Amino acid sequence: MYQYDHIDQAIVDQRVIQFRDQTQRFLSGELASEAYQPLRLQNGLYIQRHAPMLRIAVPYGTLSSQQLRKLADISRRYDRSYAHVSTRQNFQFNWPELARVPDILAELAGVQMHAIQTSGNCIRNITTDELAGVALGERLDPRPICEILRQWSTLHPEFAFLPRKFKIAITANPEDRAAILAHDVGIDLKVDTTSAGILADVYVGGGLGRTPIIGNLLKADLPVEHLITYLEALIRVYNQFGRRDNKYKARIKILVKATGLTEFAERVERAWDLLKGNPSTISAEEIERVSAHFALPDYRLPSEDEVKNYHDRLDSDALFSRWIERNTRRHKQEGHRIVYIPLKSHGLAPGDITADQMELVARLAEQYGYGIVRTTHQQNMVLPDINVASLYEVWQSLQTEQLAQPVLNTLNDMICCPGGDFCSLANAKSIPVAEAIQARFESFDFLYDLGPIELNISGCMNACGHHHIGHIGILGVDKKGREFFQVCLGGRQGREASVGKILGPSFEQERIPEIIEIILQTYIEHRANEETFIETYDRIGIDAFKEAVYADAH
Amino acid sequence: MQTLTDTNLQIQSRYQLNVVGESENLILREQCCPVTQWRSDSEGSLRKVLITAGEDFSHLFDHLASLSHIVVEFPVFTDGRGFSTARELRERGYSGNLVAAGDFIVDQVDYLARCGFDTFEFSSKSLAEIARRKLNSNQEVYQGDALQPLPLFRRRRAAGVI
Incomplete structure (x- = not known):
């Protein structure tokens, strides 16, 4: 992964000093709360319901084992011994003390981490495919371009006070795991077959929130060296x-819609005329320099005995074999597998991870996985490079911390925002709903029979839990001061991304597990052959579900 | 109009960065022509222009050499349009004074300077002092900007850091 040199380090260090000064001026009353607000937000610090919340950047979801250990250490010393992985692959601490946040940032700087631009109306942390560099079918490794754009967007002088937040996601795989169509800008990288250079398709105007919109192709086949100047024109x-x-109409998707895609594209072209070819044009040397940081590890092939041993275990140990089938994926390197670690343990909110669990994952990464850990959009973690010879030990270790639950991609592998338990924006508490659903559908056989289902829960219209693009989406709404939940069906992410349809009137919290059960039963009754939930939904439409759910009311 | 003090601090850089307080150098907004009324035939007489966020200023582009001062007014410090306005004016070759006025805050001066502002109007000497310190602090940055057109990756190369 990318290693800072002394200049990268200086940039992060000077930011810590600057934020310490700003926080001291705020605490002494010298800096007004309104002036401090955008400054703290650009350092990832929210003031939440109970305490500040600090969001730490995990650039494009890649962490070293040393960084993860540091996060565990910070969670013990400055927080309540756990952290939360967000849908944009970042880490969040829910209970830090405001006056100590500069110290936390200094600790993070010591392991080349920061909280820069993880909130506020600026360019946010750039996200990518959690399997970048190890996925089958990948056209190229997108991480060097992600890092180049991370550096470009970090403390950008022109774009720190945008109308609203600005999120960029990048993929280079036909299978889009980065939700590029649900971002302000989505970038799809390809290899130019004639020149072997990199091309970018730039999508614009996707986003969830109050007005969910799927992004549109703005610029096809942009040679990658022009990516920075083109993005500067676009964001300008x-x-x-x-x-x-109106902050609810301030995202770029509203501008693109109001302007029209063609006219918007022309304005960007005109703005780009002024910038195209300037020194910010990415040099081949820079791509080469950064790419060297992402060289593949020196993979060791397992011996014949080790492979045989692995297969014997698969044959003899049904639980191990089930975990392999459910929670691991093929690796592009022979003799290796990608190990998913679902952060969906009972008793913890989806995406939460305890300090002990962080330390275990860090140790396993160090011992067996070349020291690398990833965080995912689905609020899970990944050990991307595990030799088949080590899989059994990794599985056994993960079980000691409840990290081997074989629920990946099942109903219980849900996305959920922190909701009204923590967030001051939320209308409703989303975590208890997630827990109630998990408790009702505990049986693995039932979950496996249901097949892949994406269930996403948001506590309010801001849609941090991405309810619009879940196969089943649940949204907390406020109804005369009481918490109700609306259900939508048929949303999906990826290249065929679409926004789900609202099923009908909302429900009280207690009824949600029962409603979900009716929806699932409807699917089971109607499914043909091996149809997945979303395939059945596409064939029979929302009405069959509507009738089943609201039958009582007729 | 804000009350201003007699501060006039100068910082050496590619541009002269003036932190202007109450002094004869003060660019009074009354001397400026609002950009919405500015016409090219007024060349020579109206060399000072005031742009408020959101106003079209494209009719200035062909006449930038004739202007001595452009004042960019921030209606509220969270309105970042003025950053792009400054950047675009500099990129189009404007080399006169570029003045940040209105409701920007002292924590923004380094970004403002990097976008091409060389003059700042402050309401008090103490704020101007903080601004001067910030503008002198010589921070490392990744991007090319109005002060330094080369992004870090080109400077790294030139300095042989890699």
């Missing part, structure tokens, strides 16, 4: 013309 148009009168 947004900065100048995006709405600032």
Whole structure:
């Protein structure tokens, strides 16, 4: 992964000093709360319901074992011994003390981490495919371009006070795990077959929130060296013309819709005329320099005995074999597998991870996985490079911390925002709903029979739990001061991304597990052959579900 | 209009960065022509222009050499349009004074300077002092900007750091 040199380090260190000064001026009353707010937000610090929340950047979801250990250490010394993985692959601490946040940032800087631009109306942490570099079918490894864009967007002088937040996601795989169509800008990298250079398709105007919109292709086949100047032109148009009168209409998707895609594209082209070819054009040397940091590990092939041993275990140990089938994926390197670690333990909110669990994952990464850990959009973690010779030991170790639950991609592998338990924006508590659903559908046989189902829960319209693009989406709403939940069906992420349809009137929290059960039973009754939930939904439509759920009301 | 003090601090850089307080150098907004009323035939007489966020200023592009001062007014410090305005004016070759006025905050001066502002209006001497310290602090940055057109990856190479 990318290693800072002394200049990268200086940039992060000077930011810590700057934020310490700003926080001291705020605490002494010298800096007004309104002036401090955007400054702390650009350092990842929210003021939440109970305490500040600090969001730490995990650039494109890649962590070293040393960094993960540091996060565990910080969670013990400054928080309540756990952390939360967000849908944008970042880490969040829910209970830090404001006055100590500069110290936390200093600790993070010591392991080349920061919280820069993890919130606020600026370019946020750039996300990518959690399997970048190890996935089958990948056109190229997107991480060097992610890192180049991370550096470009970090403390960008022109784009720190945009109309609203700005999120960029990148993929280079036909299978889109980065939800590029649900981002302000989505970048799809390809290899130019004639020149072998890298090309980028740039999508714009996707996003969830109050007005869910799927992104549109703005620019096809942009040679990658122009990516920075083109993005500067695009964001400049947004900065100048995006709405600032209403924060719910301030995202770029609203501007693109109001302007029209063609006219918007022309404005970007005109802005780009001024910038194209300037010194920010990415040099081949820079791509080479950064790419060297992402060289593949020196993979050791397992011996014949080790492979045989692995297969014997698979044959003799049904639980191990089930875990392999459910929680691991093929690796592009022979003799290796990708290990998923679902952060969906009972008794913890989806995405939560304890300090002990972090330390265990860090140790396993160090011992068996070349020291690398990934975080995912589905709020899980990944050990991307595990030799088949080590899989059995990794599995046994993960079980000691409840990290080997074979629920990946099942109903219980849900996405859920922190909700009203923590977030001051939320209408409703989303975590108890997630827990109630997990408790009702505990049987693995039932979960496996249901097949892949994506269930996403958001506590409010801001849609941090991505309810719009879940096969089943659940949204907390406020109804005369009481918490109700709306259900939508048929959403999906990936290249065929679409926004789910609302099933009908909302329900009280207690009824949600029962409603989900009716929806699942409806699917089971109607499914033909091996149809998945979403395939059945596409064939029979929402009405069959509507009738089943609201039958009582007729 | 804010009350201003007699501060006039100068910082050496590619541009002269003036932190302007109450002084004869002060660019009074009354001397400026609002950009919405500015016409090219007024060349020579109206060399000072005021742009408020959101106003079209494209009719200035062909006449930038004739202007001595452009004042960019921030209606509220979270409105970042002025950053892009400054950047674009500099990229189009404007080399006169570029003045940040209105409701920007002292914690923004380094970004403002990097976008091409060389003059800042502050309401008090103490804020101007903080601004001067910030502008002198010589921080490392990744991007090319109005002060330094080369992004870090080109400077790294030139310095032989890699």
